[in-house]
Amino acid sequence: MNRILVTGAAGFIGFHVARQLLERGDAVIGFDVVNDYYDPALKQARLAELAAYPAFTFVKGDIANRSAMEDLWRVQGPFTRVIHLAAQAGVRYSLENPYAYVQSNCMGHVTVLEMCRHTEGFEHLVYASSSSVYGGNRALPYSVDQDVSRPISLYAATKRADELMSHSYSHLFGIPQTGLRFFTVYGPWGRPDMAPIIFARAIAEGRRLPLFNGGHMKRDFTYIDDIVSGVIACLDNPPARQAGEALARILNIGNNRSENLLDFVRLIERELGRKAEIELLPMQAGDIEETYADVTETTEAVGYRPTTTIEEGVPKFIAWFKQYYGTN
Numbered sequence: 001m002n003r004i005l006v007t008g009a010a011g012f013i014g015f016h017v018a019r020q021l022l023e024r025g026d027a028v029i030g031f032d033v034v035n036d037y038y039d040p041a042l043k044q045a046r047l048a049e050l051a052a053y054p055a056f057t058f059v060k061g062d063i064a065n066r067s068a069m070e071d072l073w074r075v076q077g078p079f080t081r082v083i084h085l086a087a088q089a090g091v092r093y094s095l096e097n098p099y100a101y102v103q104s105n106c107m108g109h110v111t112v113l114e115m116c117r118h119t120e121g122f123e124h125l126v127y128a129s130s131s132s133v134y135g136g137n138r139a140l141p142y143s144v145d146q147d148v149s150r151p152i153s154l155y156a157a158t159k160r161a162d163e164l165m166s167h168s169y170s171h172l173f174g175i176p177q178t179g180l181r182f183f184t185v186y187g188p189w190g191r192p193d194m195a196p197i198i199f200a201r202a203i204a205e206g207r208r209l210p211l212f213n214g215g216h217m218k219r220d221f222t223y224i225d226d227i228v229s230g231v232i233a234c235l236d237n238p239p240a241r242q243a244g245e246a247l248a249r250i251l252n253i254g255n256n257r258s259e260n261l262l263d264f265v266r267l268i269e270r271e272l273g274r275k276a277e278i279e280l281l282p283m284q285a286g287d288i289e290e291t292y293a294d295v296t297e298t299t300e301a302v303g304y305r306p307t308t309t310i311e312e313g314v315p316k317f318i319a320w321f322k323q324y325y326g327t328n
């Protein structure tokens with residue numbers, strides 16, 4: 001039986017990835033600090049779902065804490081396959097609390113790299129980057145060949161730093177790695193600080209719904225099931241070893257469709273049976289007008305093929321939203 005470490009297992013993506021690994025028969029050790037960046041009750045509810053699987057073990061701890069990570073490896077490890085999703089996420093909060101980003105995303109990432117470096121027979125580290133590394137790039141769709149040296153938020157800068165640190169570790173120590181640039185993930189058990197839940201809550205509660213940049217925003221919304229299959233396909237297909245070459249690849253993981261934010265709002269309205277009271281506001285600092293993923297390399301490398309349109313994904317997301325938040 002495979003034993004896989006999933007960091008950030010109480011988080012949105014980590015929970016879904018862990019559950020799918022358990023479903024296919026892997027053993028999963030979930031590691032998460034369960035912080036209160038958003039309602040920890042949602043994180044606990046996700047962990048309660050995972051606890052139903054006998055092959056799931058949860059360890060609470062901080063990836064940036066070296067001794068906690070050494071204990072984790074000693075007691076539950078060693079781990080030769082790691083999916084590293086724990087991070088301080090969110091663009092806007094990085095203007096408010098920059099230290100949280102440097103601590104979790106930089107110190108935490110190096111600590112994970114160090115643990116992998118000292119693991120004999122280490123096979124593959126799959127870690128989360130973000131579409132935000134593309135910053136204000138104008139050429140769409142975003143392709144992994146583009147220059148990403150101009151991040152426009154500290155969050156993006158820490159994610160780009162992760163990619164660079166990973167590259168150096170692959171080069172120096174031959175650690176096979178895949179960095180995944182996620183594009184706006186949504187679905188059941190989603191994050192309450194992200195647009196889909198902010199929109200759904202505002203509409204359900206009859207509150208005004210602020211839309212930035214006058215509503216002229218486009219996002220490559222990616223349904224969680226497509227993300228999960230992509231992450232697991234990456235895990236199972238580490239980059240091929242080539243003599244003298246660093247084994248660090250970076251891939252986009254999006255839906256390969258750029259959707260108008262207003263169309264997404266209309267679908268939520270339809271599923272909730274209520275109209276949104278939209279308030280148009282100016283662009284926010286650090287935000288990006290449009291995201292759109294070119295996933296050609298991801299398809300070639302691991303067979304990734306997203307299939308869920310927003311017309312299919314939003315009803316599933318809202319069905320969960322109604323049940324979890326008790327709205328009709």
Ligand SMILES: NC(=O)c1ccc[n+]([C@@H]2O[C@H](COP(=O)([O-])OP(=O)(O)OC[C@H]3O[C@@H](n4cnc5c(N)ncnc54)[C@H](O)[C@@H]3O)[C@@H](O)[C@H]2O)c1
Nearest residue numbers: 008010011012013033034035062063086087128182184185
């Ligand atoms: N959801 C998206 O659309 C999206 C987009 C781009 C990138 N990402 C990245 O994907 C990863 C997963 O995102 P998510 O949406 O599941 O976020 P999330 O916030 O739901 O999950 C992250 C989890 O990491 C945990 N965590 C934070 N700091 C930690 C630390 N120092 N030690 C241990 N645990 C810690 C949190 O408690 C949380 O449960 C993150 O790295 C995020 O930056 C997500």
